[in-house]
Amino acid sequence: MLHGANQKRNVLLIIADDAGFETEVYNNSAVHTPNLLSLAKRSLVFNNAFTSVSSCSPSRSSILTGLPQHQNGMYGLHQGVHHFNSFDEVQSLPLLLNKANIHTGIIGKKHVGPASVYPFDFAYTEENNSVLQVGRNITRIKLLVRKGTRKQRPKSQQAIFSVRGFSRHAQMWALAPQYGAFCEKFGNGEKGMGGSLTGPSKIHTRSSQGIGLVLEELREAGYDNDTLIIYSSDNGIPFPNGRTNLYRSGTAEPMLVSSPEHRERWGETSAAYVSLLDITPTVLDWFSVPYPSYSLPSSPSAPVHLTGRSLLPALVKEPSTWNTVFASQSLHEVTMFYPMRSVHQGAYHLLHNHHYRMPFPLTKTSTSKNLASDAAYSPVLQSLRQLLLKWQWATGDPWVCGPDHVLEEKLEPHCRPLYNGL
Amino acid sequence: MLHGANQKRNVLLIIADDAGFETEVYNNSAVHTPNLLSLAKRSLVFNNAFTSVSSCSPSRSSILTGLPQHQNGMYGLHQGVHHFNSFDEVQSLPLLLNKANIHTGIIGKKHVGPASVYPFDFAYTEENNSVLQVGRNITRIKLLVRKGTRKQRPKSQQAIFSVRGFSRHAQMWALAPQYGAFCEKFGNGEKGMGGSLTGPSKIHTRSSQGIGLVLEELREAGYDNDTLIIYSSDNGIPFPNGRTNLYRSGTAEPMLVSSPEHRERWGETSAAYVSLLDITPTVLDWFSVPYPSYSLPSSPSAPVHLTGRSLLPALVKEPSTWNTVFASQSLHEVTMFYPMRSVHQGAYHLLHNHHYRMPFPLTKTSTSKNLASDAAYSPVLQSLRQLLLKWQWATGDPWVCGPDHVLEEKLEPHCRPLYNGL
Ligand SMILES: [Ca+2]
Ligand SMILES: [Ca+2]
Ligand SMILES: [Mg+2]
Ligand SMILES: [Mg+2]
Numbered sequence: 090m091l092h093g094a095n096q097k098r099n100v101l102l103i104i105a106d107d108a109g110f111e112t113e114v115y116n117n118s119a120v121h122t123p124n125l126l127s128l129a130k131r132s133l134v135f136n137n138a139f140t141s142v143s144s145c146s147p148s149r150s151s152i153l154t155g156l157p158q159h160q161n162g163m164y165g166l167h168q169g170v171h172h173f174n175s176f177d178e179v180q181s182l183p184l185l186l187n188k189a190n191i192h193t194g195i196i197g198k199k200h201v202g203p204a205s206v207y208p209f210d211f212a213y214t215e216e217n218n219s220v221l222q223v224g225r226n227i228t229r230i231k232l233l234v235r236k237g238t239r240k241q242r243p244k245s246q247q248a249i250f251s252v253r254g255f256s257r258h259a260q261m262w263a264l265a266p267q268y269g270a271f272c273e274k275f276g277n278g279e280k281g282m283g284g285s286l287t288g289p290s291k292i293h294t295r296s297s298q299g300i301g302l303v304l305e306e307l308r309e310a311g312y313d314n315d316t317l318i319i320y321s322s323d324n325g326i327p328f329p330n331g332r333t334n335l336y337r338s339g340t341a342e343p344m345l346v347s348s349p350e351h352r353e354r355w356g357e358t359s360a361a362y363v364s365l366l367d368i369t370p371t372v373l374d375w376f377s378v379p380y381p382s383y384s385l386p387s388s389p390s391a392p393v394h395l396t397g398r399s400l401l402p403a404l405v406k407e408p409s410t411w412n413t414v415f416a417s418q419s420l421h422e423v424t425m426f427y428p429m430r431s432v433h434q435g436a437y438h439l440l441h442n443h444h445y446r447m448p449f450p451l452t453k454t455s456t457s458k459n460l461a462s463d464a465a466y467s468p469v470l471q472s473l474r475q476l477l478l479k480w481q482w483a484t485g486d487p488w489v490c491g492p493d494h495v496l497e498e499k500l501e502p503h504c505r506p507l508y509n510g511l
Numbered sequence: 512m513l514h515g516a517n518q519k520r521n522v523l524l525i526i527a528d529d530a531g532f533e534t535e536v537y538n539n540s541a542v543h544t545p546n547l548l549s550l551a552k553r554s555l556v557f558n559n560a561f562t563s564v565s566s567c568s569p570s571r572s573s574i575l576t577g578l579p580q581h582q583n584g585m586y587g588l589h590q591g592v593h594h595f596n597s598f599d600e601v602q603s604l605p606l607l608l609n610k611a612n613i614h615t616g617i618i619g620k621k622h623v624g625p626a627s628v629y630p631f632d633f634a635y636t637e638e639n640n641s642v643l644q645v646g647r648n649i650t651r652i653k654l655l656v657r658k659g660t661r662k663q664r665p666k667s668q669q670a671i672f673s674v675r676g677f678s679r680h681a682q683m684w685a686l687a688p689q690y691g692a693f694c695e696k697f698g699n700g701e702k703g704m705g706g707s708l709t710g711p712s713k714i715h716t717r718s719s720q721g722i723g724l725v726l727e728e729l730r731e732a733g734y735d736n737d738t739l740i741i742y743s744s745d746n747g748i749p750f751p752n753g754r755t756n757l758y759r760s761g762t763a764e765p766m767l768v769s770s771p772e773h774r775e776r777w778g779e780t781s782a783a784y785v786s787l788l789d790i791t792p793t794v795l796d797w798f799s800v801p802y803p804s805y806s807l808p809s810s811p812s813a814p815v816h817l818t819g820r821s822l823l824p825a826l827v828k829e830p831s832t833w834n835t836v837f838a839s840q841s842l843h844e845v846t847m848f849y850p851m852r853s854v855h856q857g858a859y860h861l862l863h864n865h866h867y868r869m870p871f872p873l874t875k876t877s878t879s880k881n882l883a884s885d886a887a888y889s890p891v892l893q894s895l896r897q898l899l900l901k902w903q904w905a906t907g908d909p910w911v912c913g914p915d916h917v918l919e920e921k922l923e924p925h926c927r928p929l930y931n932g933l
Contacts, residue, residue: 162592162594164594164845169808169809169810169920170584170809170810170907170909171909172584172586172596172598172809174594174596176594386591387591387592387594388591388592419845422909422917423586423841423909424850424865424909424910424912424913424914424917424918426848426866428846443846444848485592487592487593487844487845487846488846490846491846492846495844495846496846498591
């Protein structure tokens with residue numbers, strides 16, 4: 090019985106909207122976040138965690154599918170006129186858990202679609218509620234967790250967080266607290282969203298308090314030993330050089346992974362390069378749910394494979410070879426077309442701009458100087474460029490040939506020149 | 512009874528894929544299209560008809576909704592990785608006809624979605640068939656028309672084209688023959704798609720033959736007096752300066768409107784400026800179906816009004832004031848982001864490029880010289896620019912503020928500067 094051994098395992102995934110390193114966990118002493126700090130003491134803290142895309146819906150889609158935005162179809166924001174959606178045929182994490190009879194819940198900002206690709210058994214999101222209530226009111230979030238875990242099953246199967254009963258079924262809960270109506274614009278002009286620390290620090294304090302309330306429930310209910318907790322954010326902070334770019338400042342994320350079954354490195358930090366694309370493989374690994382074999386009709390020649398990895402091995406031993414992460418951004422709002430792809434390997438970061446024919450910015454982590462035209466770095470540039478292209482082909486990237494060529498799927502996929510004469 | 516008087520009326524809409532003026536109807540003597548010519552003798556032929564967008568799915572969506580692509584949500588191609596869809600809440604022509612109990616059918620290329628927005632009672636399209644069979648095999652098209660009209664109703668209600676019975680219910684049929692697998696690329700390298708006339712002329716000849724077969728059925732069944740026939744194309748021809756641009760060469764379309772109830776101008780030509788956005792209002796007018804009052808959640812502050820008009824009055828008397836058409840293009844393939852808006856008024860054509868900050872090309876119909884920086888044309892430029900902006904606001908265009916500002920819906924819609932510091 091594949092899932093038999095894991096019936097008592099649960100997952101809590103906390104994605105703080107637009108959050109960065111404003112916490113003592115990452116040595117920011119200006120912001121008081123004791124609950125996050127206390128979680129960190131039972132976690133491995135990743136110092137090189139990155140989102141695969143610095144935009145709200147695309148990032149949430151990549152977290153929940155393990156596929157970059159260019160592969161899952163969520164090329165930009167989901168809401169309003171932007172109207173991006175993942176492909177109908179994507180096998181998302183909630184869908185796979187659902188098929189494995191694992192109960193799923195989401196509270197807070199969802200911002201992905203279509204509904205059929207992202208089904209949750211219990212959902213309090215902007216789709217059916219005021220996002221202020223389900224995403225910002227921390228007391229309400231706590232009560233929703235309680236309500237959801239009680240409501241969805243008979244008493245004998247009551248579950249984590251709120252009740253002392255025994256969970257017969259595994260569960261995954263996604264908590265997506267947010268700072269404000271912040272998904273769509275660089276800044277929304279609201280009080281406390283300016284340059285001063287006062288507003289944001291209040292928000293991070295509240296966020297930490299909310300996390301505290303939920304974790305306290307978990308502890309009191311005795312589920313410390315059942316639940317894998319992952320804490321991260323969706324995209325860069327909503328400030329210049331943050332969200333909507335793939336520089337380090339737009340993609341670096343906090344990442345805490347706390348497993349009650351892997352205490353070897355509790356309180357330690359890891360220098361391994363990890364990605365939000367690793368979350369789906371990690372959760373599937375935790376539940377021993379295999380990833381299915383399929384292709385998307387939109388990219389029939391690129392069979393879907395997860396290019397991220399399970400993080401569980403890192404919880405036992407520092408990985409020596411995890412030094413590469415990829416990122417991919419196409420749009421944010423539908424009017425903001427900035428297709429970029431990047432690979433970050435060790436000290437080097439290559440950013441490829443697919444629209445403006447800009448020279449490839451190649452930088453060392455420590456500086457912002459473009460080394461792309463420096464002959465001494467030519468081998469590095471070539472190697473990273475090949476690595477990036479290989480990933481783009483493997484993940485069926487429609488932009489792989491742009492801007493000067495178009496992807497042609499006939500016979501086998503290849504790039505063809507754009508002889509349009511315009 | 513609103514629809515009582517029109518129960519016997521039918522509509523046949525023929526959209527030839529990527530077609531241009533390769534017909535004797537428009538004085539091209541190199542291509543033999545006798546059936547189209549014969550239809551023209553019972554039609555008003557428009558010499559200034561334009562698509563609102565020069566791309567396949569966006570154009571088909573604007574034909575079937577009466578709304579420009581930026582308003583209905585089909586910003587680019589529907590199929591494959593492009594994955595654009597109209598907004599779920601759009602009240603399309605087939606939907607409105609459906610609500611008015613008018614039977615609808617489509618044979619050939621559909622290329623729009625989602626299915627719920629574009630419901631047809633009878634559909635043989637690429638969604639359920641080889642598009643070669645339903646879009647190119649003219650004998651099969653004829654048989655499908657016969658099958659569809661017989662199958663969908665009891666014998667006493669049998670309908671146009673194929674059976675001599677009496678149609679109790681009005682119907683609209685959309686025939687969408689196509690030349691080939693041509694929607695996606697500028698050219699597909701197939702034989703006959705090069706610069707020589709041989710291939711295309713064969714295609715136009717076949718297309719005319721197909722139209723002939725269908726019209727012959729119509730005539731033989733005695734439905735000449737029931738059926739409004741509209742013949743046009745979806746976008747510019749798939750050659751340089753054709754499809755995917757909003758120059759005259761990319762947007763001018765053939766347009767024949769044949770009404771058995773309006774014979775006053777049969778065989779005449781009209782110089783009125785008309786648009787494919789006029790097709791939905793024309794069909795609604797023909798069936799006396801009113802357009803509903805609603806807003807789209809994606810653009811709550813722009814109540815949806817059709818900005819096209821019914822063409823029926825022109826069938827009686829040449830309009831003296833129809834001298835303005837608008838066009839709007841955002842993407843074609845998802846990788847091809849060229850947002851443009853245009854207004855064509857009398858002798859002048861203003862093309863506004865929303866992405867590259869290019870000067871507005873302002874041209875006279877007869878030349879391609881950019882007059883935008885010529886002071887003598889400054890009043891024309893200002894006037895057209897205001898006209899275009901007014902239309903963009905009226906149709907909830909998300910690009911109206913681009914590229915330097917973003918549309919902000921808070922309180923009332925307005926443009927805000929993009930202070931992103933990037
Ligand atoms: Ca966000
Ligand atoms: Ca076409
Ligand atoms: Mg879809
Ligand atoms: Mg939708």
